Amino acid sequence: MLSEWLDATLEGREPTSLQGELPSGRYRFYGPGIVELLPDTIGPQGRACVFSAAIHGNETAPVELVGELLAGVEAGTLRLGAPLLVILGNLPALRQSCRFISTNLNRLFRRELDATGEEADRARELMAAVDAFYARHASLGRLHYDLHTAIRDSRYPRFVVEPYAETAIAHEQWRWLAAAGIQAALHQHQHSWTFSHYTKHYHAAQSFTLELGKVAPFGANDLAALQPMLALLQALAEGREPTSAPLSEMQFFRVEYELMRSSEAFTLCIADDTPNFTEFPPGACLARDAVQGDFIVGETPLRVVFPNPKVELGARAALLVAPSSVPDN
Ligand SMILES: O=C(O)CCC(=O)N[C@@H](CCC(=O)O)C(=O)O
Ligand SMILES: [Zn+2]
Numbered sequence: 458m459l460s461e462w463l464d465a466t467l468e469g470r471e472p473t474s475l476q477g478e479l480p481s482g483r484y485r486f487y488g489p490g491i492v493e494l495l496p497d498t499i500g501p502q503g504r505a506c507v508f509s510a511a512i513h514g515n516e517t518a519p520v521e522l523v524g525e526l527l528a529g530v531e532a533g534t535l536r537l538g539a540p541l542l543v544i545l546g547n548l549p550a551l552r553q554s555c556r557f558i559s560t561n562l563n564r565l566f567r568r569e570l571d572a573t574g575e576e577a578d579r580a581r582e583l584m585a586a587v588d589a590f591y592a593r594h595a596s597l598g599r600l601h602y603d604l605h606t607a608i609r610d611s612r613y614p615r616f617v618v619e620p621y622a623e624t625a626i627a628h629e630q631w632r633w634l635a636a637a638g639i640q641a642a643l644h645q646h647q648h649s650w651t652f653s654h655y656t657k658h659y660h661a662a663q664s665f666t667l668e669l670g671k672v673a674p675f676g677a678n679d680l681a682a683l684q685p686m687l688a689l690l691q692a693l694a695e696g697r698e699p700t701s702a703p704l705s706e707m708q709f710f711r712v713e714y715e716l717m718r719s720s721e722a723f724t725l726c727i728a729d730d731t732p733n734f735t736e737f738p739p740g741a742c743l744a745r746d747a748v749q750g751d752f753i754v755g756e757t758p759l760r761v762v763f764p765n766p767k768v769e770l771g772a773r774a775a776l777l778v779a780p781s782s783v784p785d786n
Contacts, residue, residue: 494527519667526694535691537696567655587660
């Protein structure tokens, strides 16, 4: 049964059957942590929706949120009106409550990937699952919300990263996200090979990485703060128009620099508990590196997002962002 899927997946059990009926459609398992829900009837606003969670294994709030969504569909309180592909990303890491096992899965979503290892294999499986899902529903608009939580506190606890790609984000997305309690948005300035970048870049989907609070173990998440987000996922699942809100409360930022850890000697010159979006003034030294030298803030103040000096060599150690204008209507 669909309701057992989350528990069974967490425990590494195979589902007893590969497909089943729902009050308003049916479901089919396409592999470990990959399930498709198909409606009997597509709603007026039905899009092909991918909702992914646990791309990082210790980010549990999105798994609980997806669990609530699926429970509503199974109980019949939510009437399916759009095809959904629901994904739990890094299953071994989810079972061990850690971000990843060997390498960060969320940097591997590129078609030319030649890396080996379990995260690379999983990235290939997920890319194939998404490709096939969008091909099965080629007549519908495409959407992907990749649900995460952040390692640190944040001046804006709920925010989205808009991946860099040619596809424009429709203005309605911002209004829906504002109504769903998203407080800030970050526009990426270059390709990043994350899961949401994959679907935007290769499939022209309306895609975001959503940061929904701070990492916590199962049972310790503030799901009350995520009820407006659940309402957005439910509206999309029902194929109806989600609630909109004005953008007056939402702050927009653009990535100006990406700090990369290019040597063992790389250090960030900020406190370990610096919240995301903390601003640093001109002249502040943010990073020291034997190879690249010091990174000093120039004339424009910069805010730090996702600072993490312990990332793998060659990986992103922080995003440095500055305010940008509200997207045009
Ligand atoms: O809090 C952190 O430092 C990391 C939180 C996280 O996993 N963020 C994503 C963002 C992906 C993106 O840039 O779209 C990640 O680092 O993969
Ligand atoms: Zn994450």
